[in-house]
Amino acid sequence: MSAKTTYKWIGSSPVRPDGVDKVTGRANFGADHSEPGMIYGKVLRSPIAHGRIQSINLTPALQVPGVLAAICGDDFPDADAVQGMSSGESPADMRDIARNVMARDKVLYHGHPIAAVAAMSPEIADEALKHIQVTYEALPPVLNLDQAMAKDAPLLHEDQITRGLPKKPTQASNIAAVLNLKRGDLETGFSQADIIIEETYTTPTAHQGYIEPHAVIARCNEDGRAAIWCCTQGPFVVRSLSAQVLGWDMGRIKVTPSEIGGGFGGKTTIYLEPLAVKLAEKSGRPVKMVMSREDVFRATGPTSASRTHVKLGMNKAGKITAADVKLECEAGAFKGSPMQTACMTALTCYDLENFNITGYDVVVNKPKAAAYRAPGAPLTAFAVESAIDQAAKRLGLDPIDIRLNNAAKEGTVAPYGAKFPPIGLVETLQAAKAHPHYCAPLKPNQGRGIASGFWFNAGMQSSAAINLNENGTATVITASPDIGGSRASMALMTAETLGIPYADVNAIVADTEAAGYCDVTGGSRTTFATGRAVIMAAEKVIVSLRERAAALWELKPEQVEWRDGQAHPDSEASAGADIKPLSLAELALSAAKTGGPISAKASLTAQGAGGGFGTQICDVEVDPETGKTEIIRFTVIQDAGKAIHRAYVEGQLQGGAVQGIGWALNEEYIYDEKGCMQNASFLDYRMPVALDLPMIDTVIVEVPNPNHPFGVRGVGETPIVPALAAVANAIDSAVDARMTDLPINPPKLLKQLSTA
Amino acid sequence: MARVVFTGDLIRQFGTSELTVPARSIKALIQALSQQCPEAADTLMEMAISIDGEIHQQAFLEKLSEEAEVCFIPPIGAG
Structure with missing residues (x-):
């Protein structure tokens, strides 16, 4: 597959559909949908972080007037019977999902659902929750890595045996899994080093921070079928997971995705959906459930807290001779932190002969971690990119040169074993070095940081359908929820392929019964994979259009060419004949006479998503009296392969960087000693707002992905990866304070400055 | 002969980080490897696979060239 280079629509930035x-305010988000006769569901959540449920x-x-249904774990199939792994992009243990959605024998975090009610009003439902009687045997909470990994640690799961150790253990443990990746000989590598940097870096639990809380409406029909409306990154995943938790055949469930107010990975799983279905089934009424912001913080997947120990050897020329990385990653209440991807991405920017990476997936009494933009990659990138910066400083080398010295390129074997196809890390580093930002002067207490990052990008399964309307416009139908501009991208790719105006294409997101299967919108996969399905469907439409024109001209289809949105007879057929080209609109209008409506569908498992690399330049100013850090300039440089909708790509790069800045400077879950989150609101969980930030500048590098007709690589996740280290490196440059524990909030930085 | 590169737990299970296997598809490769190491069969089915550097989340029916390089890597979740 080779990418074209000149386009009419691809790479433009038309108005977003x-x-x-x-x-x-007309867009319908999850909580905006209503059904006749609808009632309201609420969840009773655990007031303790760890305990055994004795009775409910x-x-x-149920005796409270206006209450129509109440449920608890007993209303669902035995969680132990819900076996197997979920389908979709990120395999998850269905038994764990079932127990996370509704606690069974144990509560494993403060906020864990225990029961739910449905009532005539939200207020009555809230009142009814107070009447549910629960008795617990409280157990000691396990709230951090040290507590969880201690020899005599209380166990969250008495049957959890550590996976991935050389010898299978016989004792249960809070360590769910261990992963080791290695190459070469560390001892030899470190013996070749002129300097060794050794440091431990920590990151806190942080939330995706999507603006729209989880919301669902479920209706059960008399025929035993259910309809779900919800905000999700994947309606087919909601259907599959909900059916398994309920013990239903998935064919009984239809899922309609709403507009989505942010997801960032946090809406690739289920929380409320099976509860709403069960309450609707019991009450005979449609049930709406909407999380409060506090619910979102206490009970939906944040990303993991982590601790990464890095030992990095480097020679005087700035070549990394050896790297030893040990990562410990909190999974929350159930196994499945992003430890594996954190390990796999830790050293992926660099071409190394000697390394060892070991990761530990550790359960603690906190909400189960969910995917968050490039899951795991920012954790280890913060550590490794900080260590490389420290090495550059020690050796007196330019931080971009030191990265170029070691940069992965086509043919480099990644730490996870795969050899890179064409990639664009070197190009992003060169673009950073050439950018005016990199040589702009700095004032006192200002500093500049550099960091690079990588994300795999995904392919997976997608489907698309295109229907031509009789006026020559086209409707594109997919089931990929639009979280980052995919409708515009699908419309642009359709317009480019068919050769019609962008304004003539209407891209929509449909439900699980109206559209073909799509995996979740996640993994930076949708423009790549669903885009390929759209292009395939458009190419089928063109085949049909050529057949129609051939029939009208009494030619063979192979004698008809499709150019610029028109059918043309080829040079041989047109020689001496007066045949005028037929436009798509003319062929669509005459479709009834030439065989009926023109439409096409395509489905695929998209392979070969090209990896995404990025480099960021961050300038900060630190107030030495208060410890407050201000971001004064920030440039994101990233390889997009080919930007389909340029403004949307820029938006992705800006959004990812901003989330990384928030994680670096402010965001963290704060728990008391009992495991109760103390800052479960946007007032106390401090995310950056527009006033905190400068305009984020972007540079889109385009090293085409050979596996996409237009050269697309995913862009959504990579931009969060380098940002944490870019900020920390800039602070060190400004005030000579190496911060290894995020967030770098004013008290912490002030303490470091006073110590120095 | 496909050259197979293992990571993580599979190195322990197979006792080596690399193997060559006479297989012309991922399906045939997994069958051959599962016969060689039955305890790894489930893990092999769960893993993502890279073929000549291209990562595949579902590669079961992918064909392999005579000199293909195949890596079994942990599945990649994403946000």
């Missing part, structure tokens, strides 16, 4: 509805009595709640 969802823009008007969103700025006028729902009867008093």
Whole structure:
């Protein structure tokens, strides 16, 4: 597959199809849907972080006037019977998902669902929750890596045996899994080093921070079928996971995705959906459930807290001779932190002969971690990119040169064993070095940091359908929720392929019964994979259009060419004949006479998503009296392969960087000693807002992915990866303070400055 | 002969980080490897696979060239 280079629509930035509805408030998000006769569901959540449930009595709640249904774990199939791994991009243990959605024998974090009610009003439902009687045997909470990995640690799961050790253990442990990646000989590598940097870096639990809380409406019909409306990154995943938790055949469930107010990985799983279905089934009424912001913080997947120990050997020329990385990663209440991807991405920017990477997936009494933008990669990138910066400083080398000295390129074997196809890390580093930002002067207490990062990008399964309308416009249908501009991208790729105006294409997101299967919108995969399905469907439409024109001209289809949105007879057929080209609109209008409506579908498992690399330049100013850090300039440089909708790509690069800046400077879950989160609101969980940030500049590098007709690589996840280290490196440059523990908030930085 | 590169737990299970296997598809490769090391069969089915550097989340029916390089890597979740 070779990418074209000149386009009419690809790479432009036309008006976004969802823009008007969103700025006028007309767009329907999860909580905006209503059904006749709808009632309201609420969840009772655990007030303790770790305990055994001794009894639950729902009867008093059911006696509250206006309450129509109440449920607890007993209303679902035995979680032990819900076996196997979920389908979709990120295999998850269904038994764990079932127990996370509704606690069974144990509660494993403060906020863990224990029961739920449905009532005529939200207020009555809240009142009813107070009447549910629960007794617990409280157990000691396990709240951090040290507590969880201690020899005599209380166990969250008495049957959890560590996977991945050389010898299978016989004792249960809070360490769910160990992964080791290695190459070469560390001892030899470190003996060749002129300097060794050795440091431990930590990152806190942080939330995706999507603006829209989780929301669902479920209706159960008399025929035993259910309909779910919800905000999700994957309606087919909601259907599959909900059916398994409920013990239903998935064919009984239809899922309609709403507009989505952010996901960033946090809406690739389920929380409320099976509860709403069960309450609807019991009450006979449609049930709406909407999380509060506090619910979102206490009970939906944040990303993991982590501790990474890095030992890096480097010679005087700035060549890394050896790297030893040990990562410990909190999974929350159930196994499955992003430890594996954190390990796999830790050293992926560099071509190394000697390394050892070991990761530990550790359960603690906190909410189960969920995917968050390039899951795991920012954790180890913060550590490794900080260590490389420290090495550059010690050796007096330029931080971009030192990265170029070691940069992975086509043919480099990644730490996880795969040899890179064409990639663009070197190009992003060169673009950073050439950017005016890199040589702009700095004032006192200002500093500049550099960091690079990598994300795999995904392919997976996608489907698309294109229907031509009789006026020559096209409707594109997929089931990939639009979280980052995919409708615009699908419309642009359709317009480019068919040769019609962008304004003539309407891209929509449909439900699980109206559209073909799509895996979740995640993994930076949708423009690449669903885009390929759209292009395939458009190419099938063109085949049909050529057949129609051939029939009208009494030619063979192979004698008809498709150019610029028109059918043309080829040079041989047109010689001496007066045949005028037929436009798509003319062929669509005459479709009834030439065989009926023109439409096409395509599905695929998309292979060969090209890896995404990026480099970022961050300038900060530190107030030495208060310890406050201000971001004064920030440039994101990233290989997009080919930007389909340029403004949307720029938006992805800016958004990823901003989330990384927030993680670096402010964001963290704060727990008390009992495991209760103390800052479960946007007032106390401090995310950056527009006033905190300068305009984030972007540079889009385009090293085409050979596996996409337009050269697309995913862009959504890579930009969060380098940002944490870029900020920390800039602070060190400004005030000579190496910060290894995030977030770098004013008290912490002030303490470091006073110590120095 | 496909050259197979293992990471993580599979190195322990197979006792080596590399093997050559006479297989012309991923399906045939997994069958051959599962016969050689039955305890690894489930793990092999769960893993993502890279073929000549291209990562595949579902590669079961992918064909392999005579000199293909195949890596079994942990599945990649994403946000």
